[in-house]
Amino acid sequence: MAHVLGQNQYGKAETRVVRIYRDSTRHEIKDLNVSVALSGDLDDVHLTGSNAHCLPTDTTKNTVYAFAKEHGIESAEAFGVHLARHFVDNNEPIHRARIRIEEYAWDRIRTPDNSARFIGSEEVGHSFVRSGGEIRTAQITYDGDSFQVISGLKELTVMNSTNSEFWGYIKDKYTTLKEAYDRVLATEVTARWAHSWSGAGDQPNWERSYTHVRRHLLEAFAETYSYSLQQTLHAMGSRVLNNRAEVDEVRLELPNKHHFLVDLEPFGLKNNNEVYFAADRPYGLIEGTVHREGVVPVIPVA
Template sequence: MPMVLGQNQYGKAENRIVRVRRDGTRHEVKDLNVSVALSGDLADTHFTGGNAEVLPTDTTKNTVYAFAQEHGVTSAEDFGVLLARHFVDSQPTITRARIRIEEYTWNRIATPDSRNRFIGADELQHSFVRDGAETRTSEIVYDGSQFQIISGLSGLVVMNTTASEFWGYIKDRYTTLQEAYDRILATEVNARWRFSWSGDELAPVNFERSYAQVKRHLLEAFAETYSYSLQQTLFAMGNRVLNNRPEIDEIRLSLPNKHHFLVDLSPFGQKNDNEVYFAADRPYGLIEGTVHREGVTPVIPVD
């Protein structure tokens, strides 16, 4: 009995793209995960391996990035329409294009005022926190005489679209990383902090207010620090929490560097002026450290 080729499609899935629109100091961000699936007169490649009718999946990936630069991204829907029309109208063997897009929304990091900022009143126009609630954590240990309380949060994704550099590092014969003098700095904040409160004989802690304020200080420190390394930002965040929250003795931070690499658009005759990025998910740098008060022995375990 002969076999029949049924429905089939091919393409490039999960093209992670971040498009930054830079209007002066105010930046706008579109963060998309774009998947392309193409169908059409493609039987020959299945039967014989002949690729004369096949548009390479790598080309579909390049098209996503090139269109983001050339046309911008006003909405996920508009961007998907442009891509789908292009693939079908430009390729005689492609009769159907399916574009699936996930969009990750970013909100600006807000602070109560603009005093003592490093570039004035507009400094938070490039600082963002991604929508989607972080996970709040707590660990309470009691040995019959005293408590140890460690609170925390995980999955708080933040990004600065400028005000970050990385240069002057060690270089050996295996080093290929280029120095950066204006880069995206993005991370997922995972933090745990230990309270000084250990029993009823001490003044009680308003844990709800404390959590809200710790989160606020973490966000503000991230936004307001002109960063030359993620390590510097880590210490600034921990230092700010301890300076403002006397009920906390130590804080441990784990900050994966969510790398954003500029896409080389020169093969398509386009200039990429820090606008179109590939958002890589792995491998990633992982920066970790504890900030504690002088004289305090840190006890939060290292993972």
């Protein structure tokens, strides 16, 4: 039976570009990891040995560096829009570009203000410490016609030490879990959210949008009295849609980082929800999308 070439894409992955702005003694930095994936009229590259339609991955890497100079990096999203548009609009065989970006945040190092030692503090304009916490993500796709922008974050680990229950679930012959009326709820948030902007009009203020979406996710996690991690997931996604008009869809992947109460009775001790074992594997994994009515979801399922 004959076979055909299906979906395919290629490009340079994980180009690590750091852009420094030195307009004053107070430097600014942007630290990105950029992955390019191009699709189009590429049958010959796969079938005949002709690379006439192939823009080398090395060139996509060079373009990332050159654009960091030519356009600067205002935000990961805006940088991705520049790149995606360039690859499609300037290479006839390339019909679609998908740019994925990770961004690592840096804080300024502060040293004591000498005029007020141990009270005020002064930032050192060229010294930075990596923020840790979450990694910011962005995915920009362009097909020559319109853009699709999905912002996100990952590795944001949160914990509620109370206000979480889990009971009333299905019991079958393989059930041993005891119902819980006060448990620890911890998860490492991976979130992606799709913007309604598709190329027409001004781009949203991506930096401001990110700050607020992140804040709403944290607040919803903290303020929700939870009967399941699913319920918390829904509260987090809804909170974003209720507050950020530029966002149409939110998808969350929430591993349940189990904290099991240690049985201290063999040692003559009572564990009043004080001592927990933080387990690695296995872990519950809860995934879900919340989107505006009438909008077709675009964020891929992992």
